Amino acid sequence: MPINQQQNMQSTAPLLLSRPYNFSPGPATLPVAVLERAREEMLNWHGSGMSVMEMSHRGKEFTDIYEQAVVDLRELLDVPAKFKILLLQGGGLGENAAVAMNISQGKAADFVVTGGWSERSAQEAVKYCDVHQAASARTQDGYFYHIPDPQTWRIRSQAQYLHICSNETVHGVEYQELPDLKALSGQNLPLVVDASSHILSRPVDWSKVGVLFAGAQKNIGIAGLTLVFVREDLLGKAMPICPLIWNYELQAKNNSMINTPPTYAIYIAGLVFQWLKAQGGVSVMQERAIQRAGLLYGAIDGSHGFYVNKVDPLNRSRMNVPFFLKDERLNEEFIAGAKQCQMINIKGHKSVGGMRASIYNAMSVEGAQALADYLKFFAQKYG
Numbered sequence: 001m002p003i004n005q006q007q008n009m010q011s012t013a014p015l016l017l018s019r020p021y022n023f024s025p026g027p028a029t030l031p032v033a034v035l036e037r038a039r040e041e042m043l044n045w046h047g048s049g050m051s052v053m054e055m056s057h058r059g060k061e062f063t064d065i066y067e068q069a070v071v072d073l074r075e076l077l078d079v080p081a082k083f084k085i086l087l088l089q090g091g092g093l094g095e096n097a098a099v100a101m102n103i104s105q106g107k108a109a110d111f112v113v114t115g116g117w118s119e120r121s122a123q124e125a126v127k128y129c130d131v132h133q134a135a136s137a138r139t140q141d142g143y144f145y146h147i148p149d150p151q152t153w154r155i156r157s158q159a160q161y162l163h164i165c166s167n168e169t170v171h172g173v174e175y176q177e178l179p180d181l182k183a184l185s186g187q188n189l190p191l192v193v194d195a196s197s198h199i200l201s202r203p204v205d206w207s208k209v210g211v212l213f214a215g216a217q218k219n220i221g222i223a224g225l226t227l228v229f230v231r232e233d234l235l236g237k238a239m240p241i242c243p244l245i246w247n248y249e250l251q252a253k254n255n256s257m258i259n260t261p262p263t264y265a266i267y268i269a270g271l272v273f274q275w276l277k278a279q280g281g282v283s284v285m286q287e288r289a290i291q292r293a294g295l296l297y298g299a300i301d302g303s304h305g306f307y308v309n310k311v312d313p314l315n316r317s318r319m320n321v322p323f324f325l326k327d328e329r330l331n332e333e334f335i336a337g338a339k340q341c342q343m344i345n346i347k348g349h350k351s352v353g354g355m356r357a358s359i360y361n362a363m364s365v366e367g368a369q370a371l372a373d374y375l376k377f378f379a380q381k382y383g
């Protein structure tokens with residue numbers, strides 16, 4: 001079956017032959033339309049005589065690119081006016097430190113550990129404030145399979161914020177909805193959300209959020225850009241050691257241009273935002289994500305144990321699908337066969353092993369279907 005698809009691709013879409021389905025966790029696949037547009041505009045952006053890479057970040061051309069990107073992003077995610085949108089550098093890891101320096105006031109912060117990324121966030125924040133795990137889903141053998149029930153979280157009254165990772169990229173665990181900290185803690189505790197690997201794949205309930213951040217290289221664009229959404233009342237609390245470039249209040253006052261922003265990464269993100277709007281926006285992305293994930297989990301669960309994913313079905317990620325072959329001696333064969341069928345980057349994270357398919361917004365439903373077909377084909381051949 002996968003062989004047929006390969007022939008189809010050869011006869012009808014030569015582009016796909018040189019561009020296999022790429023399940024990389026990040027930097028990740030981009031919409032072809034965005035890459036083509038970037039190519040068209042590469043040498044001479046809109047008659048300016050310059051590539052975007054060659055423009056001053058303070059010039060009229062780049063200011064237009066920047067402002068359009070922010071307007072489109074605000075529209076796509078329906079971001080209320082009381083949230084500032086910052087376009088920074090430093091990635092998700094940088095934000096783990098930046099958030100602590102901006103809103104912990106050197107006091108205390110609580111974390112819910114549901115996978116490798118929230119665990120690393122807690123480790124980073126230790127340098128700046130007193131850290132406590134309000135809950136942890138880590139198992140004896142170091143895996144993560146579920147989101148602990150928010151009713152069981154032990155939230156401290158002195159915490160200045162509570163941090164979650166709403167989609168665990170490595171372990172494939174995703175919150176279905178954001179926790180309501182007002183109801184859980186009885187106080188006005190800000191929720192900090194690391195949404196790096198599923199931003200723009202579903203709407204955000206901003207009434208529950210204090211700060212939300214995301215690196216661009218998973219579900220938006222290219223590496224080098226980090227989006228930060230911060231509620232206005234949380235500005236102005238930065239610790240004196242906070243670097244200027246990560247000071248939310250100062251960056252908000254300066255349109256994120258205290259120093260040179262990652263101009264080309266902002267430009268590509270802006271093209272992706274336009275592409276998302278043309279596709280029908282976040283609700284369409286959500287529908288497609290449900291379809292893609294349904295195809296892959298369906299193939300895994302339907303394999304009678306040939307493939308295994310142990311994450312609680314209620315907390316399975318729609319973006320990152322980790323799975324193991326029951327017989328791990330077939331791993332290399334599985335990866336090589338996938339490559340022959342034009343599917344690449346399905347090896348699991350080094351800390352976990354096994355396989356992982358990352359199926360972000362830019363992955364077509366056909367791509368997920370091709371991988372689901374390959375899963376069935378391979379299981380039939382070796383099962």
Ligand SMILES: *Cc1c(COP(=O)(O)O)cnc(C)c1O
Pocket residue numbers: 026090091092093094117165167168169194195196197215218
């Ligand atoms: C990739 C990732 C990070 C780290 O991002 P960097 O840009 O490499 O610092 C943090 N959190 C999550 C959820 C991620 O997926």
